[in-house]
Each structure stands twice: as structure tokens, then as C-alpha cells.
Amino acid sequence: MTDATSDPDKIEAPTPDNALRAADAADGPMLAADGTPLKKSLNRALRAQKLRALLLIAPLLIFVLLTFIAPIVDMLFRSVENQIVSETLPRTTRALADFDAGTGEIPGEPVYEAAYYDIFLASERKEHTRLGSRLNYEQTGASSLFRRSGRGLDDIGEVYQDQFEDLDENWDEAEPWAEMMGSPEWLNAQRGWTEEDGAMPEFELREGVAEVLPKTAEFYEIFARFTQVEDEDSPLEEEPWSMVHTALYQDLAAGDVSGYDGPHAEMLQAADELVDSPDFETVSFTDGFEEVDEDWADPEIWNTIKMYAPPYTTGYFLNAVDMEKTVDGPQLRDEDERIYGLLFKRTMFMSMVITFSCIALGYPVAYLLSNLPARSANLLMILVLLPFWTSLLVRTSAWKVMLQQQGVINDVLVWLGLVADDSRLVMINNQFGTIVAMTHILLPFMILPMYSVMSTIPPSFVRAARSLGATNWTAFWRVYFPQSVPGIGAGSILVFILSIGYYITPEIVGGTTGTFISNRIAYHISSSLNWGLAAALGTILLVVVLVLYWAYDRIVGIDNVKLGG
Amino acid sequence: MKLTKTLLATTALTVSAGAVAAQEMADSMTLVSWGGAYQNSQQQAYVVPYLEMHPEVSVTWDESSNEAVAKLRAMNEAGNITWDLVDVVAADAIRLCDEGLAMEYDPEDLLAEGDDGTSAEDDFGDLIVSDCFIPQIVYSTTFGYRTDMVPEGVEPPSDICDVWDLETYPGKRSLEKRPINNMEWALLCDGVAKEDVYDVLETEEGQDQALAKLDEIKDDVIWWSAGADTPQLLADGEVFMGSTYNGRLFSLIEEQDQPVGMMWDAQVFDLDGWIIPEGLGDAELARVKDFVKFATDTQRLADQAAYISYGPARDSSAPLVGQHAELGIDMAPHMPTDPDNSQNTFVYNYEFWADYRDDIDAKFQSWLAQ
Numbered sequence: 001m002t003d004a005t006s007d008p009d010k011i012e013a014p015t016p017d018n019a020l021r022a023a024d025a026a027d028g029p030m031l032a033a034d035g036t037p038l039k040k041s042l043n044r045a046l047r048a049q050k051l052r053a054l055l056l057i058a059p060l061l062i063f064v065l066l067t068f069i070a071p072i073v074d075m076l077f078r079s080v081e082n083q084i085v086s087e088t089l090p091r092t093t094r095a096l097a098d099f100d101a102g103t104g105e106i107p108g109e110p111v112y113e114a115a116y117y118d119i120f121l122a123s124e125r126k127e128h129t130r131l132g133s134r135l136n137y138e139q140t141g142a143s144s145l146f147r148r149s150g151r152g153l154d155d156i157g158e159v160y161q162d163q164f165e166d167l168d169e170n171w172d173e174a175e176p177w178a179e180m181m182g183s184p185e186w187l188n189a190q191r192g193w194t195e196e197d198g199a200m201p202e203f204e205l206r207e208g209v210a211e212v213l214p215k216t217a218e219f220y221e222i223f224a225r226f227t228q229v230e231d232e233d234s235p236l237e238e239e240p241w242s243m244v245h246t247a248l249y250q251d252l253a254a255g256d257v258s259g260y261d262g263p264h265a266e267m268l269q270a271a272d273e274l275v276d277s278p279d280f281e282t283v284s285f286t287d288g289f290e291e292v293d294e295d296w297a298d299p300e301i302w303n304t305i306k307m308y309a310p311p312y313t314t315g316y317f318l319n320a321v322d323m324e325k326t327v328d329g330p331q332l333r334d335e336d337e338r339i340y341g342l343l344f345k346r347t348m349f350m351s352m353v354i355t356f357s358c359i360a361l362g363y364p365v366a367y368l369l370s371n372l373p374a375r376s377a378n379l380l381m382i383l384v385l386l387p388f389w390t391s392l393l394v395r396t397s398a399w400k401v402m403l404q405q406q407g408v409i410n411d412v413l414v415w416l417g418l419v420a421d422d423s424r425l426v427m428i429n430n431q432f433g434t435i436v437a438m439t440h441i442l443l444p445f446m447i448l449p450m451y452s453v454m455s456t457i458p459p460s461f462v463r464a465a466r467s468l469g470a471t472n473w474t475a476f477w478r479v480y481f482p483q484s485v486p487g488i489g490a491g492s493i494l495v496f497i498l499s500i501g502y503y504i505t506p507e508i509v510g511g512t513t514g515t516f517i518s519n520r521i522a523y524h525i526s527s528s529l530n531w532g533l534a535a536a537l538g539t540i541l542l543v544v545v546l547v548l549y550w551a552y553d554r555i556v557g558i559d560n561v562k563l564g565g
Numbered sequence: 566m567k568l569t570k571t572l573l574a575t576t577a578l579t580v581s582a583g584a585v586a587a588q589e590m591a592d593s594m595t596l597v598s599w600g601g602a603y604q605n606s607q608q609q610a611y612v613v614p615y616l617e618m619h620p621e622v623s624v625t626w627d628e629s630s631n632e633a634v635a636k637l638r639a640m641n642e643a644g645n646i647t648w649d650l651v652d653v654v655a656a657d658a659i660r661l662c663d664e665g666l667a668m669e670y671d672p673e674d675l676l677a678e679g680d681d682g683t684s685a686e687d688d689f690g691d692l693i694v695s696d697c698f699i700p701q702i703v704y705s706t707t708f709g710y711r712t713d714m715v716p717e718g719v720e721p722p723s724d725i726c727d728v729w730d731l732e733t734y735p736g737k738r739s740l741e742k743r744p745i746n747n748m749e750w751a752l753l754c755d756g757v758a759k760e761d762v763y764d765v766l767e768t769e770e771g772q773d774q775a776l777a778k779l780d781e782i783k784d785d786v787i788w789w790s791a792g793a794d795t796p797q798l799l800a801d802g803e804v805f806m807g808s809t810y811n812g813r814l815f816s817l818i819e820e821q822d823q824p825v826g827m828m829w830d831a832q833v834f835d836l837d838g839w840i841i842p843e844g845l846g847d848a849e850l851a852r853v854k855d856f857v858k859f860a861t862d863t864q865r866l867a868d869q870a871a872y873i874s875y876g877p878a879r880d881s882s883a884p885l886v887g888q889h890a891e892l893g894i895d896m897a898p899h900m901p902t903d904p905d906n907s908q909n910t911f912v913y914n915y916e917f918w919a920d921y922r923d924d925i926d927a928k929f930q931s932w933l934a935q
Contacts, residue, residue, distance in 0.1 A: 129662070129663035129664070129665070130664050132663065133660070133663050133664060136923060143919050143920050144916050336928055339927065339931040342934055343934065405803055407801075507790060512934060513934070515934075520930070526635040528922070529664070
């Protein structure tokens with residue numbers, strides 16, 4: 001190749017690469033027939049070729065990306081995703097920005113006010129319980145706290161609603177509200193609307209009302225849109241939520257409404273006077289919340305909300321390594337709550353034991369397979385493959401029948417007199433059971449790559465070694481074995497990676513000491529619905545496997561792995 | 566000629582069907598249940614008679630109730646709900662309702678009133694534990710024991726604390742691999758009064774107390790995770806006594822004739838029922854509502870008890886419970902709600918476990934793994 005660059009004439013079979021180098025080496029740019037530099041035109045030709053190749057594999061590439069890579073990335077992404085808090089409680093998370101968690105104090109009235117509106121809206125959208133479940137992973141009790149509060153917060157608004165109603169029944173009617181808040185154009189359009197028209201005319205605020213009654217306008221607008229879109233009802237027929245009455249009280253207490261000249265101005269004026277009178281009953285948001293549930297008067301829930309307010313969190317990953325977020329930063333969990341570290345270590349350890357037992361059991365079989373005459377080798381091969389064709393559950397349950405205390409092996413041992421009837425061996429529902437069952441199940445994955453490598457080793461090598469005076473052992477160990485190592489490597493990688501992710505077999509025969517990390521992942525996916533934590537555990541597992549693979553590559557070399565001859 | 570006739574007939578059918586039902590109903594339904602004897606009882610008691618009335622409907626079963634919560638969530642995220650009616654335990658129904666995956670319903674509107682005229686809401690009473698949950702059966706988690714393994718001269722176990730009495734009743738126990746029920750039983754046997762159990766279990770000390778009590782038998786326990794485990798362990802003589810659902814024990818004793826006895830003391834009542842997934846199309850929803858109204862009426866719930874020993878969730882169904890469809894034995898004495906069996910019972914506390922499940926489960930699993 002070095003020759004080629006120095007002397008292009010010596011190239012026997014010119015290739016595009018060589019030509020490119022040649023073009024580089026030449027003094028001036030070498031030109032193609034049409035006058036463009038050769039390098040450029042060659043690149044163009046190659047690009048077309050590459051594009052064609054890409055087009056050929058495109059269907060597969062897109063298929064793999066869409067159905068395999070994308071879901072995995074999406075799942076892994078859940079391990080940090082945490083938008084639910086800030087999306088469900090937007091005002092509260094903003095109000096909590098200045099709140100100093102960890103002082104043991106509860107936040108001020110503005111936070112409770114924000115939380116009142118947020119949770120009220122969330123419960124109308126039926127999202128408050130979902131947030132409760134999310135926060136319950138971090139703070140026990142959040143689930144029922146939010147479930148109760150969804151209904152309970154009505155009590156605060158009803159204090160004002162009732163008083164406005166007593167003053168003027170129109171405050172409890174849908175239409176006066178709509179006339180006061182809605183723009184005249186919208187009112188006309190909505191009045192003329194019939195079901196045949198399709199979608200309702202979108203609610204619009206009356207001009208200027210937002211300046212006089214800012215909060216009321218904000219929440220009435222949300223109410224009106226929600227009624228139109230979610231409930232498919234007309235705001236002209238639905239009286240507003242009690243939350244809007246609370247907002248009205250706040251607006252009336254804060255400012256004066258003499259600037260308002262729309263419909264029902266005198267009704268509003270009267271309400272303003274009522275609010276200013278000393279008899280008007282009010283309730284602070286803080287007290288209202290405490291009334292609903294005393295846990296709201298505990299700083300703990302606010303610390304939790306504040307801690308999980310950012311859209312991305314490290315919380316799941318901390319949980320996955322037996323730590324927890326606290327107001328003083330990440331800390332190790334109490335000793336009696338740690339489990340994942342132990343399970344990760346156990347999974348690694350047992351997967352290695354299983355891999356080594358597979359090597360020990362599989363090597364002789366593969367050796368035999370590759371050295372027998374074809375006919376008997378085929379028969380033996382069927383025996384190896386037979387477990388492959390049997391259901392996983394059947395194989396695992398069969399081991400249960402074999403290994404349990406009243407099982408076949410124990411019965412035979414008792415019958416032989418090797419074991420006393422009252423001290424039968426415990427061989428299942430523990431680590432031993434898992435190792436035995438999984439070794440059996442994964443054995444074909446070890447034997448097959450070994451066999452395919454061994455069958456390419458020429459028998460003449462060993463014969464030659466022996467004829468040169470090597471003992472049987474030396475011939476095997478110095479000549480045969482080194483050539484079979486790539487098969488062991490391939491089998492080990494397969495078995496190890498498969499066993500790290502196994503969960504059905506450990507679940508059935510593992511008892512308490514033989515379960516893997518995958519069993520917890522499965523639990524969080526299907527039972528506790530804590531997909532974030534499951535994703536974090538899965539990510540860690542994936543990283544561990546990749547690191548081990550990398551280490552394997554450095555030590556053994558991935559080139560030395562052969563899956564086939 | 567033939568084609569025209571068929572076409573005409575079809576049109577006539579459609580027109581008449583349209584006239585009867587105000588709303589178009591889908592003519593296929595996917596029901597999700599637990600498989601096995603339980604699903605069979607639903608098939609016999611609800612689906613077969615319903616299909617006789619509506620031969621145009623086809624019903625598909627999916628045995629996925631075990632993973633229903635996770636699967637429904639995945640379906641919901643994908644925006645493609647393929648299930649029409651899902652059988653779940655009450656705790657899962659609450660979870661699904663909280664997550665917005667199950668539809669809230671109005672009992673008066675959706676469910677038929679009782680045969681005796683009581684309104685659906687009163688007939689089901691407190692069993693409607695969530696706005697989304699349509700109760701179907703009351704089952705219990707209780708203990709079965711090998712009658713032939715009771716030591717000679719000793720009374721068979723009749724007290725929940727006999728589970729802890731390894732001296733009188735040697736042999737392994739099988740318990741479910743989760744804290745629910747086990748923690749309560751442990752506290753009961755550690756001297757905590759029944760009404761105080763959840764107050765104690767709320768505290769760290771209470772949780773430690775329960776685990777310490779379980780420690781006494783930890784070495785002699787086989788932990789199960791599938792409902793079929795304990796019946797199998799009992800049948801093989803692997804354990805002396807074990808907890809499982811009472812229907813499983815019934816079929817082990819009566820149908821498979823195994824030397825196993827029931828111990829009803831401190832049985833924990835739990836509920837199982839339907840939920841309608843959120844986000845069904847109009848036609849599917851109309852069909853499901855029609856089916857649910859039929860399948861949860863007084864007679865249908867009583868009929869189910871002829872196939873499996875779970876108590877009907879309606880008060881008005883209880884007097885109608887008859888005999889087993891094949892064995893011909895009276896079913897009433899095998900119901901968890903039978904007065905003889907329910908002298909000392911415990912009711913699953915849904916709200917407590919919705920809050921504490923994750924927390925206590927972490928402790929429990931950590932304790933198990935040590």
C-alpha cells in the first residue's frame with residue numbers, strides 16, 4: 001500500500017481508495033474526464049453507492065430503531081423523568097421556589113393558596129390521585145392525602161360560595177356569571193350554538209374584566225374552557241366551581257370594582273360591600289388545608305413536593321442504589337430498607353456461578369459431540385436441543401418436582417438410606433435450586449457455540465502432538481484446549497448475559513435467597529407501577545453488562561469469540 | 566338471488582336491532598380474568614347465558630388479570646385500549662382509578678337493582694370501595710393444613726397463632742411473598758388487639774414488631790407468589806399448613822379429594838370485581854355496560870357460586886346460593902361469609918395498604934433477603 005502512494009503506476013488493481021491517495025499525492029489536483037477534480041467526482045460516485053447501500057438496509061434500520069431502540073430509550077428515560085409534579089402543581093412549585101426546605105417550618109400562605117388552586121384543578125381533571133401515587137413512592141401517605149384533598153378542598157370555596165349566594169341567588173346561577181365574564185361576541189355565538197354546529201365557540205373573556213378581577217377571570221376562563229372541551233357543556237348552563245368563588249373573594253378583598261361597568265355591576269358592587277363588612281366570614285388557605293388533613297400542616301409533604309418539583313430527578317437512581325433524597329442531600333437508607341445493593345451483588349455472583357457450572361457441564365458434552373461419528377452425534381444433539389423445545393415453565397416446574405423435600409431425589413436418597421426421613425435435604429427455594437435449574441435451562445446456550453468451534457478443530461493436531469510424544473493430558477491442554485477457548489468465550493457471554501436478566505426461574509425456585517434483581521424490576525413494572533424505579537434499576541443493569549462486556553473485550557478480546565466455525 | 570336475500574335479511578336485522586337499542590353496540594367483547602376455575606365460573610354463570618340472549622356477540626377471554634395494572638397503563642400510553650372489561654382485585658381497582666386508567670361509574674345507572682328491590686348502591690353496600698370498582702365476589706385468604714400431618718393426640722389447628730406454634734404443629738408453612746396479611750397476622754399473634762393492628766402497623770416499631778414475630782418462623786416458611794403454589798405444596802406434603810385463597814382450598818379438598826382441612830380463623834376478606842377501562846369507544850362502552858348490568862344482577866352473582874366457593878358481593882344474592890354444579894354439595898358452608906366460618910375475620914384495609922404498600926414492601930423484601 002505504501003508503494004501505491006509513492007508510485008501510482010505500480011498499482012496492479014486500482015481501487016477507489018488507491019486512486020484517492022494517488023490524487024492526494026500528485027502535485028496538482030488530478031482531474032476527471034469532465035474537468036472536476038478527481039477527488040470530488042470520485043466522492044460523488046461513492047456517495048451514490050453508499051446511499052444505495054443505506055437504502056438497502058433502511059427498512060431494517062428503521063424497523064430496529066422504531067421497535068427496539070426507541071422503546072428502550074423511552075423506558076430508560078423514565079428513570080429521570082419527573083414532569084408530573086410541576087405539570088400538576090405549576091403554581092405551587094413556583095410558589096415553593098423561595099421555600100427553604102429543612103427548616104422544619106411550614107411554607108407561607110401564598111404556597112397554600114397556590115396549592116389550593118392547583119389541587120382543585122387537578123382534581124377536576126382527575127389527576128390529583130396520580131400525583132398522589134407518584135409522591136407516595138417518596139413519602140408514605142401521600143396517596144391518600146391527595147385522594148382526600150381532592151374532595152375536601154371544596155370546603156374552602158363553599159364558605160364564600162354560600163355567603164355570596166345568601167346575598168344574591170344569582171351568584172349560584174350559571175348565566176349571570178357567564179354574562180359577567182364572557183365577551184359579548186362569545187355570548188352571542190354561544191347562545192346561538194346548537195349541537196349540529198359541531199364544536200362550541202371558544203370562550204373569550206370580556207375586555208377589561210381581567211384588570212378588575214384578575215384571579216376570578218383567570219380561573220373562570222379555565223373553568224369555561226374545561227366545561228366546553230372536557231364536559232362538552234355550555235358555560236351558560238353550568239355554575240362555576242367553588243374555586244371561582246374563592247378567587248372572587250380574593251379579588252374583592254384586594255381591590256375595588258368601581259371600574260367595572262359590564263352586566264351585573266350592581267351585583268358585583270354589593271358583593272364587594274359584603275366582603276368589606278366585618279361580618280364576612282373568611283378562612284385562610286393554611287387553616288383550610290389543615291382542616292382537610294393535618295398532614296398538610298406538616299412540613300414533610302412540602303419538603304417532598306419541593307424536592308421533586310424539578311422536571312428531572314435523580315430520585316429514582318438514588319432509590320436504585322439504596323439511597324434517598326433528603327433535605328440534607330442524598331443519604332443511605334436505613335439498614336432495614338436496603339435491598340438493591342444486595343440483589344445486584346447476588347445477581348452478579350450467581351450469574352457467574354451459573355456460567356462456570358455451564359462451562360464445567362457443557363465442555364465434555366460439546367467435546368463428545370464433536371468427536372463422535374455423525375450418526376450418534378446427531379442423536380446426542382437432539383438430546384441437547386430437547387430442553388429448547390420444552391416450555392420454560394415446564395422445565396422449571398419439573399425441577400420443583402425433582403428437588404423438593406418430598407421430591408424424586410430426596411425420595412431416592414431416603415430409600416437408599418443415605419438420608420434420614422426426617423432430615424431430607426433442602427434443595428429448592430434457595431440459591432442452590434436457582435443455580436441448578438438455571439444451569440440446566442441455559443446449558444444449550446453454552447454447548448452450541450462450544451460445539452461449533454470444536455467441530456472445526458482438526459483431529460490431526462492432537463494426533464500430531466501425541467506422535468511427537470505428548471501425553472494425553474498435554475496434548476489436550478496444550479493443543480486442543482487453546483483452540484476451543486473462543487467457544488467457551490462465546491458461550492460464557494451468552495449464558496452470563498441471559499442469566500443476569502432472568503426472572504421467571506428465580507421467582508419460581510429461588511425462595512428468598514435465590515431471587516435476582518430482575519425479580520424486583522418485574523415487581524415494580526407490574527405490581528407497584530413504579531416504572532421510574534424499574535427503569536433506573538434496568539439502566540444500572542444495562543450499564544453493568546456493558547462494562548463487563550468492555551472488560552471482557554480488554555482481557556480476552558472480542559475477536560477471540562466465535563459463534564461458529 | 567341468494568346474495569340479495571342475505572343482504573335484505575342483514576338490513577332488516579340491523580334496522581330492528583337499531584330500533585331496539587338506542588345506541589349502536591359493538592358485537593365483540595374482550596374480557597380479562599384470572600384463568601382457571603375462576604374464569605370458568607364467570608364463563609358459565611355470566612357469559613354463556615348472555616350469549617344465549619345475544620347470539621350475535623362474540624366474547625374473547627384474556628387471562629391477564631395478574632398483570633392488568635401494568636398492561637392497562639401501557640395500553641393507555643399507547644392510546645389503544647384493546648380490553649373491554651377487566652377483572653381485578655379491589656386494591657388494583659383503586660390503583661387503576663387513582664391513575665385515571667379505570668372509568669368512574671354511577672352504581673344506580675350502571676348496575677341493576679336487587680331482586681328484592683333494594684337499590685344497587687345499598688345491595689352492594691360498602692363493597693364499592695372505589696368509584697371505579699364493580700364488586701363481584703368476596704373471597705378470603707386463609708389457611709389450609711394437611712389433616713394427615715397433624716400429630717397424634719393433638720387437636721387440628723383452629724387458631725391463627727397455631728401457624729407460629731412449631732412445637733405442637735411441626736412442619737413447614739407457606740406464606741405469600743408480600744407483607745399484606747402476613748404483617749397483620751403476626752401482630753395479632755403478638756398480642757395486638759384486632760382493632761389496633763393498623764395503628765400499630767403505621768409505626769416503625771410496629772413494623773419491626775411484626776417482622777420480629779415473623780422471624781420466629783422464617784426458617785420454616787416457603788414463600789409463594791402464585792395462587793396455585795400453596796395447593797401444590799399441600800398436595801405434595803411439602804408444607805403442613807399454608808395460606809391461599811379459599812376457593813383454591815375448596816377445589817383441593819372437594820374436587821381433588823386431598824387430605825386437607827380448612828382453618829378459617831382470622832381469614833382476611835378481600836374483594837374481586839370488574840373495572841371498565843377508561844377511553845373505550847361509544848359502541849364498546851354501550852356493549853360493556855349492557856353486559857355488566859346483566860352479569861352483576863342478583864341471580865348471576867348467585868349462579869357463580871355454583872362453580873366456585875366465593876361469596877357473591879350482593880346481599881340479595883346470598884339466599885339464592887345453591888349447590889355445586891357438578892359435585893351437588895351445598896355451597897353455603899364453604900363460603901367465607903358463612904356464619905360458622907366467619908366467627909373471627911379480618912377485612913383488608915385498602916386505604917392503609919395504598920399508602921404503606923411501597924414502604925412496608927421495601928422493608929419486608931429487605932428482611933426476606935437477609
